[in-house]
Amino acid sequence: MPRIRPSVLNPDCSSRAVLDRIADKWTALIIRVLSGGTKRHNELRRLIPGVSQKMLTQTLRSLENDGLVNRRLYPVVPPKVEYSLTPLGRSLIEPLDAICVWAEKHFPELESARARSKKAIPGR
Protein backbone atom coordinates (compact mmCIF):
# COMPACT_ATOMS: atom_id res chain seq x y z
CA MET A 1 0.00 0.00 0.00
CA PRO A 2 1.46 3.40 -0.87
CA ARG A 3 2.44 5.45 2.16
CA ILE A 4 0.50 8.72 2.18
CA ARG A 5 2.04 11.71 3.95
CA PRO A 6 -0.12 12.61 6.96
CA SER A 7 -2.03 15.85 6.44
CA VAL A 8 -4.63 17.64 8.54
CA LEU A 9 -6.06 18.86 5.23
CA ASN A 10 -7.05 15.28 4.40
CA PRO A 11 -10.38 14.54 6.17
CA ASP A 12 -9.59 10.80 6.05
CA CYS A 13 -6.30 11.26 7.91
CA SER A 14 -6.60 10.68 11.66
CA SER A 15 -4.47 13.77 12.23
CA ARG A 16 -7.53 15.88 11.29
CA ALA A 17 -9.53 14.42 14.19
CA VAL A 18 -6.54 14.88 16.51
CA LEU A 19 -6.26 18.54 15.43
CA ASP A 20 -9.94 18.95 16.30
CA ARG A 21 -9.31 17.65 19.83
CA ILE A 22 -6.14 19.63 20.58
CA ALA A 23 -7.06 22.92 18.87
CA ASP A 24 -9.43 23.66 21.73
CA LYS A 25 -9.54 26.41 24.34
CA TRP A 26 -10.08 24.09 27.33
CA THR A 27 -7.35 21.72 26.22
CA ALA A 28 -4.94 24.66 25.93
CA LEU A 29 -5.88 25.96 29.40
CA ILE A 30 -5.66 22.56 31.11
CA ILE A 31 -2.29 21.77 29.52
CA ARG A 32 -1.02 25.23 30.55
CA VAL A 33 -2.04 24.69 34.18
CA LEU A 34 -0.73 21.10 34.30
CA SER A 35 2.60 22.26 32.83
CA GLY A 36 3.18 23.68 36.33
CA GLY A 37 2.91 20.20 37.86
CA THR A 38 0.40 17.62 39.17
CA LYS A 39 -2.97 19.04 40.19
CA ARG A 40 -6.05 17.74 41.98
CA HIS A 41 -9.43 18.05 40.28
CA ASN A 42 -10.57 20.90 42.50
CA GLU A 43 -7.32 22.75 42.03
CA LEU A 44 -7.80 22.61 38.26
CA ARG A 45 -11.28 24.05 38.65
CA ARG A 46 -9.95 26.88 40.80
CA LEU A 47 -7.01 27.62 38.49
CA ILE A 48 -9.23 27.71 35.36
CA PRO A 49 -12.05 30.06 36.36
CA GLY A 50 -15.05 29.85 34.07
CA VAL A 51 -14.72 26.17 33.25
CA SER A 52 -17.83 24.17 34.12
CA GLN A 53 -17.59 20.93 36.09
CA LYS A 54 -18.95 19.06 33.05
CA MET A 55 -16.52 20.61 30.56
CA LEU A 56 -13.55 20.02 32.86
CA THR A 57 -14.44 16.35 33.44
CA GLN A 58 -15.15 15.78 29.74
CA THR A 59 -11.92 17.43 28.54
CA LEU A 60 -9.79 15.63 31.17
CA ARG A 61 -11.30 12.29 30.15
CA SER A 62 -10.57 12.96 26.48
CA LEU A 63 -6.99 13.99 27.31
CA GLU A 64 -6.61 10.84 29.42
CA ASN A 65 -7.96 8.63 26.60
CA ASP A 66 -5.54 10.27 24.17
CA GLY A 67 -2.62 9.43 26.48
CA LEU A 68 -1.87 13.12 27.16
CA VAL A 69 -2.86 13.18 30.83
CA ASN A 70 -2.36 10.68 33.67
CA ARG A 71 -5.18 10.27 36.14
CA ARG A 72 -4.24 8.85 39.52
CA LEU A 73 -6.97 7.81 41.92
CA TYR A 74 -6.02 7.40 45.59
CA PRO A 75 -8.25 4.91 47.48
CA VAL A 76 -9.05 7.26 50.34
CA VAL A 77 -12.28 8.76 51.68
CA PRO A 78 -13.19 11.19 50.20
CA PRO A 79 -11.53 9.97 46.99
CA LYS A 80 -8.48 11.94 45.90
CA VAL A 81 -7.80 12.25 42.17
CA GLU A 82 -4.66 13.77 40.72
CA TYR A 83 -3.86 14.74 37.14
CA SER A 84 -0.46 15.18 35.50
CA LEU A 85 0.92 15.39 31.98
CA THR A 86 2.40 12.31 30.31
CA PRO A 87 5.59 12.78 28.24
CA LEU A 88 3.33 12.98 25.14
CA GLY A 89 1.21 15.64 26.89
CA ARG A 90 4.35 17.58 27.80
CA SER A 91 5.28 17.71 24.11
CA LEU A 92 2.10 19.77 23.59
CA ILE A 93 3.03 22.45 26.14
CA GLU A 94 5.17 24.48 23.74
CA PRO A 95 2.85 24.60 20.68
CA LEU A 96 -0.31 25.19 22.73
CA ASP A 97 1.33 27.80 24.91
CA ALA A 98 2.45 29.66 21.78
CA ILE A 99 -1.25 30.06 20.89
CA CYS A 100 -2.08 31.32 24.40
CA VAL A 101 0.83 33.78 24.30
CA TRP A 102 -0.29 34.98 20.85
CA ALA A 103 -3.81 35.63 22.22
CA GLU A 104 -2.41 37.49 25.25
CA LYS A 105 -0.21 39.65 23.02
CA HIS A 106 -2.55 40.43 20.14
CA PHE A 107 -6.06 40.57 21.63
CA PRO A 108 -6.17 44.41 21.60
CA GLU A 109 -5.63 44.39 17.81
CA LEU A 110 -8.45 41.85 17.32
CA GLU A 111 -10.73 43.87 19.59
CA SER A 112 -10.06 47.04 17.57
CA ALA A 113 -10.70 45.21 14.29
CA ARG A 114 -14.00 43.83 15.68
CA ALA A 115 -15.07 47.32 16.75
CA ARG A 116 -14.24 48.74 13.31
CA SER A 117 -16.05 45.97 11.43
CA LYS A 118 -19.20 46.45 13.54
CA LYS A 119 -19.13 50.16 12.75
CA ALA A 120 -18.53 49.63 9.03
CA ILE A 121 -21.23 47.06 8.39
CA PRO A 122 -23.95 47.40 11.03
CA GLY A 123 -25.94 44.26 11.58
CA ARG A 124 -23.37 42.05 9.85
Place this chain on the structure above:
Amino acid sequence: MPRIRPSVLNPDCSSRAVLDRIADKWTALIIRVLSGGTKRHNELRRLIPGVSQKMLTQTLRSLENDGLVNRRLYPVVPPKVEYSLTPLGRSLIEPLDAICVWAEKHFPELESARARSKKAIPGR
Protein backbone atom coordinates in the same frame (compact mmCIF):
# COMPACT_ATOMS: atom_id res chain seq x y z
CA MET B 1 -6.27 51.95 37.31
CA PRO B 2 -3.78 49.17 37.95
CA ARG B 3 -2.53 47.45 34.84
CA ILE B 4 -3.34 43.76 34.96
CA ARG B 5 -1.14 41.36 33.01
CA PRO B 6 -3.23 39.75 30.22
CA SER B 7 -3.96 36.09 30.91
CA VAL B 8 -6.06 33.54 29.06
CA LEU B 9 -6.68 31.99 32.50
CA ASN B 10 -8.65 35.10 33.47
CA PRO B 11 -12.19 34.71 32.09
CA ASP B 12 -12.62 38.52 32.20
CA CYS B 13 -9.58 39.08 29.98
CA SER B 14 -10.44 39.47 26.30
CA SER B 15 -7.52 37.19 25.45
CA ARG B 16 -9.64 34.25 26.67
CA ALA B 17 -12.31 34.96 24.01
CA VAL B 18 -9.58 35.40 21.40
CA LEU B 19 -8.06 32.05 22.38
CA ASP B 20 -11.51 30.49 21.88
CA ARG B 21 -11.68 31.86 18.34
CA ILE B 22 -8.15 30.97 17.24
CA ALA B 23 -7.81 27.57 18.96
CA ASP B 24 -10.10 26.08 16.38
CA LYS B 25 -9.65 23.40 13.74
CA TRP B 26 -11.20 25.36 10.85
CA THR B 27 -9.25 28.51 11.72
CA ALA B 28 -6.01 26.47 11.70
CA LEU B 29 -6.87 24.89 8.33
CA ILE B 30 -7.93 28.15 6.66
CA ILE B 31 -4.81 29.98 7.89
CA ARG B 32 -2.64 27.09 6.67
CA VAL B 33 -4.17 27.23 3.18
CA LEU B 34 -4.06 31.05 2.99
CA SER B 35 -0.40 31.00 4.07
CA GLY B 36 0.22 29.78 0.50
CA GLY B 37 -1.30 32.97 -0.94
CA THR B 38 -4.58 34.61 -1.92
CA LYS B 39 -7.44 32.18 -2.61
CA ARG B 40 -10.94 32.42 -4.05
CA HIS B 41 -13.87 31.10 -2.00
CA ASN B 42 -14.28 27.99 -4.14
CA GLU B 43 -10.56 27.26 -4.04
CA LEU B 44 -10.66 27.32 -0.24
CA ARG B 45 -13.54 24.84 -0.27
CA ARG B 46 -11.64 22.55 -2.58
CA LEU B 47 -8.38 22.80 -0.62
CA ILE B 48 -10.11 22.08 2.72
CA PRO B 49 -12.15 18.94 1.97
CA GLY B 50 -14.79 18.23 4.60
CA VAL B 51 -15.57 21.84 5.44
CA SER B 52 -19.22 22.76 4.91
CA GLN B 53 -20.21 25.87 3.00
CA LYS B 54 -21.75 27.27 6.18
CA MET B 55 -18.71 26.61 8.39
CA LEU B 56 -16.33 28.05 5.81
CA THR B 57 -18.39 31.24 5.38
CA GLN B 58 -18.84 31.63 9.14
CA THR B 59 -15.15 31.11 9.97
CA LEU B 60 -14.00 33.42 7.15
CA ARG B 61 -16.35 36.15 8.38
CA SER B 62 -15.06 35.80 11.93
CA LEU B 63 -11.45 35.92 10.71
CA GLU B 64 -12.30 39.00 8.65
CA ASN B 65 -13.98 40.74 11.61
CA ASP B 66 -10.92 39.99 13.74
CA GLY B 67 -8.67 41.64 11.16
CA LEU B 68 -6.87 38.36 10.33
CA VAL B 69 -8.19 37.93 6.80
CA ASN B 70 -8.79 40.43 3.98
CA ARG B 71 -11.84 39.88 1.81
CA ARG B 72 -11.79 41.48 -1.62
CA LEU B 73 -14.91 41.56 -3.71
CA TYR B 74 -14.56 42.18 -7.45
CA PRO B 75 -17.62 43.82 -9.04
CA VAL B 76 -17.96 41.30 -11.85
CA VAL B 77 -20.67 38.83 -12.87
CA PRO B 78 -20.62 36.27 -11.35
CA PRO B 79 -19.06 38.01 -8.30
CA LYS B 80 -15.48 37.08 -7.56
CA VAL B 81 -14.33 37.07 -3.93
CA GLU B 82 -10.73 36.63 -2.86
CA TYR B 83 -9.30 36.04 0.60
CA SER B 84 -5.80 36.71 1.85
CA LEU B 85 -4.05 36.99 5.21
CA THR B 86 -3.43 40.41 6.76
CA PRO B 87 -0.05 41.02 8.47
CA LEU B 88 -1.80 40.16 11.79
CA GLY B 89 -3.15 36.94 10.25
CA ARG B 90 0.31 36.08 8.97
CA SER B 91 1.65 36.30 12.53
CA LEU B 92 -0.67 33.38 13.35
CA ILE B 93 0.78 31.07 10.67
CA GLU B 94 3.69 29.87 12.79
CA PRO B 95 1.88 29.07 16.07
CA LEU B 96 -1.15 27.48 14.36
CA ASP B 97 1.00 25.48 11.99
CA ALA B 98 2.96 24.11 14.95
CA ILE B 99 -0.31 22.59 16.22
CA CYS B 100 -1.07 21.07 12.79
CA VAL B 101 2.47 19.66 12.55
CA TRP B 102 2.16 18.22 16.08
CA ALA B 103 -1.11 16.47 15.07
CA GLU B 104 0.46 15.10 11.88
CA LYS B 105 3.46 13.79 13.82
CA HIS B 106 1.81 12.36 16.93
CA PHE B 107 -1.62 11.10 15.80
CA PRO B 108 -0.51 7.42 15.78
CA GLU B 109 0.39 7.67 19.50
CA LEU B 110 -2.99 9.20 20.33
CA GLU B 111 -4.77 6.55 18.25
CA SER B 112 -2.93 3.76 20.15
CA ALA B 113 -3.76 5.34 23.51
CA ARG B 114 -7.46 5.61 22.51
CA ALA B 115 -7.48 1.92 21.49
CA ARG B 116 -5.88 0.90 24.81
CA SER B 117 -8.27 2.98 26.89
CA LYS B 118 -11.31 1.52 25.14
CA LYS B 119 -9.99 -1.98 25.84
CA ALA B 120 -9.19 -1.21 29.50
CA ILE B 121 -12.49 0.38 30.47
CA PRO B 122 -15.23 -0.84 28.09
CA GLY B 123 -18.15 1.51 27.83
CA ARG B 124 -16.24 4.40 29.34
